[in-house]
Amino acid sequence: MPSYDEIYAHLERHVDDLKTNKTGDERQTDAEVFDKQTLLVIYDFMTAGYVDSVHYTISTGKEGNVFYVTDEDDEPFALKIFRTSTSTFKRVSKYIEGDPRFKGLCGNRRKLIYAWTNKEFKNLQRYHVNGIRVPEPIEFEKNCLLMEYIGDKNGPAPQLKDAELKRPNMTYKECISFIVDGYKKAHLIHGDLSEYNILMWKDKPVLIDCGQALTSDHFNAKDFLMRDINNINRFFKNKGVDIIDPEEILEKTMNGSEKQ
Numbered sequence: 001m002p003s004y005d006e007i008y009a010h011l012e013r014h015v016d017d018l019k020t021n022k023t024g025d026e027r028q029t030d031a032e033v034f035d036k037q038t039l040l041v042i043y044d045f046m047t048a049g050y051v052d053s054v055h056y057t058i059s060t061g062k063e064g065n066v067f068y069v070t071d072e073d074d075e076p077f078a079l080k081i082f083r084t085s086t087s088t089f090k091r092v093s094k095y096i097e098g099d100p101r102f103k104g105l106c107g108n109r110r111k112l113i114y115a116w117t118n119k120e121f122k123n124l125q126r127y128h129v130n131g132i133r134v135p136e137p138i139e140f141e142k143n144c145l146l147m148e149y150i151g152d153k154n155g156p157a158p159q160l161k162d163a164e165l166k167r168p169n170m171t172y173k174e175c176i177s178f179i180v181d182g183y184k185k186a187h188l189i190h191g192d193l194s195e196y197n198i199l200m201w202k203d204k205p206v207l208i209d210c211g212q213a214l215t216s217d218h219f220n221a222k223d224f225l226m227r228d229i230n231n232i233n234r235f236f237k238n239k240g241v242d243i244i245d246p247e248e249i250l251e252k253t254m255n256g257s258e259k260q
Contacts, residue, residue, distance in 0.1 A: 004036070004040075007039070007040065007043050008039065010046075011039055011042060011043060014052065015034070015039075016053070016054060016055050017054070017056075017057075017067075018034065033065050035084065037084075037142060038143060041141045041143070041144045042054065042079075042144065045079075045141070048139075049072065050077075050138065050139055050146055051069050051071060051079065052069075052070055052071050053069060054067050054068075054069045054079060055067065055069060055070065056068050058151075059156070063082050063083065063116075063211065064080055064081050064082035064083050064143070065080075065083075066078050066079065067079045067080075068156070076149040077138060077146055077148065077149050078135060078146070078147050078149045078150070079144060079145070080144070080145040080147065081143060081144050081145075082113050082116060082117055082144075084110050084113050084143055092112060092113065092116050092211075110143075113143050114142050117140050117144065117145050117211075120145055120210055120211035121137045123188060123211065124136070124147065124210055125137050126186045126187075127182065127186050127188065127207065127210060130181070130182075130185040130186040131185065132178060132181055132182055132185070132207060133178075133205065133206045134206065134207045134208065134210060135147040135148040135149070135150055135206065136148040150206050150208075151201065157201035158199065159195060159196055159198065159199060160195040160196075160198040160199070160235070161195035161196060161235070163200035165200070167203065168236065168241050169242075171200070171205055171236075172232070172236040172239075172243070174204065175198060175205050175232050176229075176232060176244065178193065178205070178207050179225065179229060179232070179249065179253055180249070180253045182213075184253070187215055188214065188216065189214045189215075189216060189218065189225055189228065190207065190213050190228055191212045191224045191227070192209065192212050192228075194232075195231075195235045196209075221254075222250070222254070225250055225253055225254070229249050229253075
């Protein structure tokens with residue numbers, strides 16, 4: 001195993017954000033994302049052949065940043081790095097209180113973030129194998145999640161809120177299908193669905209940010225479903241789309257769903 005100094009020297013050649021001159025605030029932000037443990041994970045991804053270079057930030061979110069990365073064949077992927085800071089820990093904690101899968105982790109910040117990364121990976125897998133359009137998950141380790149890149153070399157796919165919708169009525173139905181099929185086929189409720197957590201690529205919506213998604217047997221499933229429905233209806237109503245009654249969508253979603 002090479003020393004950390006040797007690993008860091010290797011990473012400096014392959015991680016663009018470690019090469020550039022930045023302001024003090026920018027360096028502090030980088031330090032929050034690229035802490036020592038995270039850099040070691042990136043190095044593991046490199047030695048395993050998943051990643052050759054980390055290029056630039058695709059998006060900055062509440063829990064972490066997503067980076068445009070490429071492998072040795074210059075194929076693009078997205079690398080999501082969850083921050084292990086206190087603020088991220090507090091936000092994530094709100095979503096898992098009372099969840100038996102996280103029992104014993106609530107007091108351990110780093111282990112909780114690692115479990116959250118694992119959860120998003122598994123949620124993406126569950127959506128993907130059931131035909132819900134999400135970035136295909138590739139690999140995860142600790143606070144790093146590698147997945148399919150949605151976009152091209154000119155840039156990432158835009159969020160729904162920023163996209164020019166050629167077929168808004170069809171896009172609306174497809175977004176509603178994320179709710180209905182996600183519940184019936186994948187047995188998941190996104191729980192934070194909005195125009196911010198959907199990308200538009202090749203005139204098709206793609207569901208993202210699935211870490212907080214809950215299983216359909218959650219005691220508060222109905223409330224989370226209704227929140228997702230209302231968020232989608234609100235957005236498309238403002239676009240002039242004739243929306244479906246929320247209670248009708250809820251009935252279609254929950255009625256006849258297969259049991260886990």
